[in-house]
Amino acid sequence: MYKLTGVTKNYTRGKETVEALRGVDLTIEDGDQLVIQGPTGGGKSTLLQMIGGLDRPSAGSVELDGVDLASISEARLTRVRAEKIGIIFQSFNLIPTLTAQENVETALVPLGVKPAERRAKAAEALDSVGLGDRLSHAPSELSGGQQQRVAIARALVKNPKVLLADEPTGNLDEGTRDDIMALLEGLWREHGLTFVMVTHDSSIARRAPRLATIRKGRITLTEQQPQPAL
Template sequence: MYKLTGVTKRYTRGKETVEALRGVDLTIEDGDQLVIQGPTGGGKSTLLQMIGGLDRPTSGSVELDGVDLASISEAKLTRLRAEKIGIIFQSFNLIPTLTAQENVETALVPLGVKPAERRERAAEALRSVGLGERLTHVPTELSGGQQQRVAIARALVKKPKVLLADEPTGNLDEGTRDDIVGLLEGLWHEYGLTFIMVTHDSSIARRAPRLATIKAGQISLTEQGGARRATPGPSAQAPEQQQYAQQFGAAQGY
């Protein structure tokens, strides 16, 4: 469970101090899905970075299961990211020289997983997102949607507790966007992940059971109905999405 209390983040840009977050209080239960929306520069990506342990607040605390990410050592924070948090980026952020399988393996390297097991788990993760035939392709040989699937496989291969997505459909066309969102929602719903997604896309934001809107560093929450918390098990997803979820789940042992 996440508990953010009075989280403030200030940046200094030249002589100017920018307050990206202003005393944000937020609780996210295990298995919750939360979509964060807001205008550019409103602080949504900064909030995601605090939640993901990628940055520390200027003041306030960010607790994950009782551990304050703002005050633990850099080494412990790095380890926590490696074990518990999966992150998906808008620009996919794949290593351009590595194959799809090797890119997925990079998430297992800090966990000390042996090479043979690493390869096997990465291949399974890729098969579960529909890229079983693309294991040896480098990113430039894949479409945008396929690259994001590789990134999803990389985020989930380590069986994280939390899945963070920073505008995961920002660089995708409409059709691919729906596929990816459907895949992510299916994975969240089926396997009980805590799923937090930043988006500026209102159509995606409307689908979320819980919406956090950030403006000028301040947050407001809206309950939009629907299942707020993931309930593991088959759901009324599109057949294609169900297939991905089933394959992925089998591979991950969820």
């Protein structure tokens, strides 16, 4: 379970201080699906970075299973991210010189998984997202939707507790967007993940049971009846 208390994040731009988050309080239960929306610059990606341990707040605490990600050492934080948190980005963030299988294997290297086991787990993860026949393809040989599937496999290969997605369909056409969302929602249910996603797409936001709207660093939570894809 996540518990965010009084999370504030300030950035300095020249002589100006920008408040990206202002005293955010938020609880995310195990297995929750939460979508974060808001205007550009409103703080939604900053909030996701706090939840993912990619950045630390200026004030407040970000607890995951009782461990405050804001105060632990960098080495321990890196370990928590490696073991518990899978992250998907809009731009895929694949290494262009590696194959699909090798890209997925990179998530297992920090965990000390041996090469043969890494290869087997990566192949299994790619098969689970429909790319079992694309193991040796480079990112440049894959479509945008296929590259995002590789990124999803990389996030899930280590069996994380938490799956975070920052605009995962932002670079995809409408049909591919729906395919990727159906895949993510299916994996969320199958694996019992805690799933938190940032999106600007209201049609996607309506599909989640909980919606967090951020404006000027402040959060409003809404419980909603999930709407199926059209």
